[in-house]
Amino acid sequence: MNKENIFLMSGRGKMMSLRSKIWASYIIMIIVPLLLAVLSARLILINYEQDHQLQIIETAQEEKLKEHMDFLNELENTLVNQPDNLKNSFYLTYLNDKISSFDMGVLIQYNGEFKYNSVSVNAEKLKPYLSKFLQQDITGRWVSATTKDYIVKCRAFTYSDETPGLIYLFMNRTAPWDTPPDHTGYVKWVFLIFIICIFLTNSFLTYRLSKSLIEPLDSVKKAAKEIQNGNLDYPISYPVKNEIGDLYQAFEEMRLKLKQSQALNAQYENSRKELVSNISHDLKTPITAIKGYVQGIIDGVANNPAKMDKYLRTILTNAVEMERLTNDLFLFSKLDIKQLxxxxxxxxxxxxxxxxxxxxxxxxxxxxxxxxxxxxxxxxxxxxxxxxxxxxxxxxxxxxxxxxxxxxxxxxxxxxxxxxxxxxxxxxxxxxxxxxxxxxxxxxxxxxxxxxxxxxxxxxxxxxxxxxxxxxxxxxxxxxxxxxxxxxxxxxxxxxxxxxxxxxx
CATH class of the missing domain: 3.30.565.10 (Histidine kinase-like ATPase, C-terminal domain)
Structure with missing residues (x-):
């Protein structure tokens, strides 16, 4: 066996069955959309968090702070008109009590140094982050930013001695009042419904494919085995006009032609037997006659010219009849195989x-x-x-x-x-x-x-x-x-x- 044949045989051995291909397609139809859905959901969430996180937080913050406009107005008035109060320990105690009730902290900077801190974190550790505010114009206005744990609002002001100062308001991000709306739950439900729809759709398609393909092919396989066993009276039909219907029709036409061919072969066989019988009968008679007249000549029965002439003519007639029969048979066989x-x-x-x-x-x-x-x-x-x-x-x-x-x-x-x-x-x-x-x-x-x-x-x-x-x-x-x-x-x-x-x- 040459290498090419071995390769072809090995290739055939590795070919998947139609049923395996359908199951593989079903699994791929589940896995691929699932992976794409997971990736898409992840990208959507990341993009959502990056693009809308600050806006949502600021909105929540503003809504909360609106409830305390008196406090903010008071603080703003102090920063503009009485900034030195931020050096007074009694005012800072009052400020700390007030701001603590809002679950907030305050950090005050005087001439670049931290003078007051009610936040649980060491102010020195916050310096690298807070320095980013200095890159912006924060004079006379509040600027917001976020860290991992806090929402920070910063404002620059000036003490009465023209010394610059900064005030930071820290709000805990985990505080229930500033938690952004839980859009992730909505996304998760949408994702879950999406997966369920994919699963149901693929299940339905696989079921329909099995009903419309596997079962009809099994019927054809059964009919083929019946024909292989010699049963040509096993009809099959398919009610739908499609590729499977065309296959059934072609198979049924093949079965009918095989049955017709079988019947024709049986007829030919019977005809052949009848022909042999007829030819044997027709040949037997002239052969018997020829043998009888030849024997009569040998035995001397034709003992005069008239009898001899009669015997010879009879022998000739029977020989001509035999020749006609054999010529007919030869001509017919040539015509039958289209070789005349x-x-x-x-x-x-x-x-x-x-x-x-x-x-x-x-x-x-x-x-x-x-x-x-x-x-x-x-x-x-x-x-x-x-x-x-x-x-x-x-x-x-x-x-x-x-x-x-x-x-x-x-x-x-x-x-x-x-x-x-x-x-x-x-x-x-x-x-x-x-x-x-x-x-x-x-x-x-x-x-x-x-x-x-x-x-x-x-x-x-x-x-x-x-x-x-x-x-x-x-x-x-x-x-x-x-x-x-x-x-x-x-x-x-x-x-x-x-x-x-x-x-x-």
């Missing part, structure tokens, strides 16, 4: 049938059968035909007609008519006719109208079947009409040259 060559040429059909009638008339006169030929072919258009094969068609139809002639005056007629694209030939007899229920089958292989076979009326049952194969090879049509008790007419058509060439192209 044809040599088409332009033929003057009127002249051709006249010549054929003269040759046939000689043989038919010996058997007291009259042959009449009538032509209604008015143009000089030629037809396309294989002369040798066409003779065989006429001969086989004549032989069939001869077997059914049962009247005192036996007659066969050939009539030529003209149609637009083809010539129409009719060969009719005045015999016993063919029953209506058997007429559609007379061109089937091995079919014989006569139920009781004998040397006189029997035949191999393939003469008309050979005629049909040859006419169809000429792109013509062949059919029969019959009235029981009055006779039978067999019709066939031959294409004119122009239409034959056009059909070929």
């Amino acid at each position: 060559p044809f040599s088409f040429e332009c033929v003057d059909i009127k002249k051709y049938l006249e010549d054929a009638g003269e040759e046939l008339n000689f043989t038919l006169n010996v058997e007291n059968i009259s042959l009449n030929y009538e032509s209604y072919y008015e143009s000089n258009d030629l037809i396309m035909a294989d002369r040798q094969r066409l003779v065989r068609v006429i001969h086989n139809i004549m032989e069939n007609a001869k077997r059914h002639l049962n009247k005192r005056e036996k007659e066969i007629k050939i009539v030529l008519r003209e149609e637009k694209e083809e010539a129409l030939i009719e060969i009719s007899d005045n015999g016993c006719g063919i029953p209506a229920d058997k007429l559609p089958f007379i061109f089937d292989r091995f079919f014989r109208v006569d139920c009781a076979r004998n040397r006189t009326t029997g035949g191999s049952g393939i003469g008309l079947s050979i005629a049909r194969e040859i006419i169809e090879a000429h792109q013509g049509r062949i059919w029969a009409e019959s009235t029981e008790g009055w006779g039978t007419s067999i019709f066939f058509t031959l294409k004119k040259v122009d239409y034959f060439v056009a059909y070929q192209n």
Whole structure:
């Protein structure tokens, strides 16, 4: 085994089944949206916190401080009109008591040094952060900022001795009154609903996919196993017109064709057995006759020239009959496998049938059968035909007609008519006719109208079947009409040259 085959086999081994692919798709449909949703929610929250945190906090702070406008106004008035009060220990005690009631702290800076601190954190540790306020214009106005633990408002002022001062108000961020609205809970619920919708949607889609794909394929698999076991009577159908429906239809058409092929093969087998039986019967009779007459010659029974001549002619007749049977069988087998060559040429059909009638008339006169030929072919258009094969068609139809002639005056007629694209030939007899229920089958292989076979009326049952194969090879049509008790007419058509060439192209 070469490397390429090994690679292909290993590739097939690694291929996922359709069911596995569906489950993999289902898992991917869950995981990928989940990861994207988590990432999106995280980015939304981060962006929300970064962009709106300060605004929310300031809004909450302002709302709280509005409740204490008297205190702020008082503090603002002190900073503007009596800034030295911030050096007075009694005022600072009062300020500390007042501001503590609001869960706030105060930090006062005098000429860059911290003079008062009611915050629990060492003021020196806050210097790096508080220095950021110095980078802004905070003269005569409050500026807000946030740290990890506090909300800070800062304002610059000037003592009476022109010394600069700074005051910081610290508000605990964990205080219940300044906690921003809990938008994260809303986002979490939205996220949870989003996940539930994804899960339900994917579950529903997977269920529908399983119902519309896996179950129908299982039905096809079961039907295939039934066919594999030889059961061709297991129909399947799909009510929906889609790809699966097309698959079911194709599978059902295949089943019907297989069943038809099986029935046809059985019919061929029965026909083959019947043919072997018929040929054996037909060959046995002439062989027996030949053996008997040869033995008579050997034993000296033909002891005079007249008997000898009779014996030899009988032997010749039976040998000719055997040759005809074997030729029919050989020709039929060639036609059946489409290996019989044809040599088409332009033929003057009127002249051709006249010549054929003269040759046939000689043989038919010996058997007291009259042959009449009538032509209604008015143009000089030629037809396309294989002369040798066409003779065989006429001969086989004549032989069939001869077997059914049962009247005192036996007659066969050939009539030529003209149609637009083809010539129409009719060969009719005045015999016993063919029953209506058997007429559609007379061109089937091995079919014989006569139920009781004998040397006189029997035949191999393939003469008309050979005629049909040859006419169809000429792109013509062949059919029969019959009235029981009055006779039978067999019709066939031959294409004119122009239409034959056009059909070929």
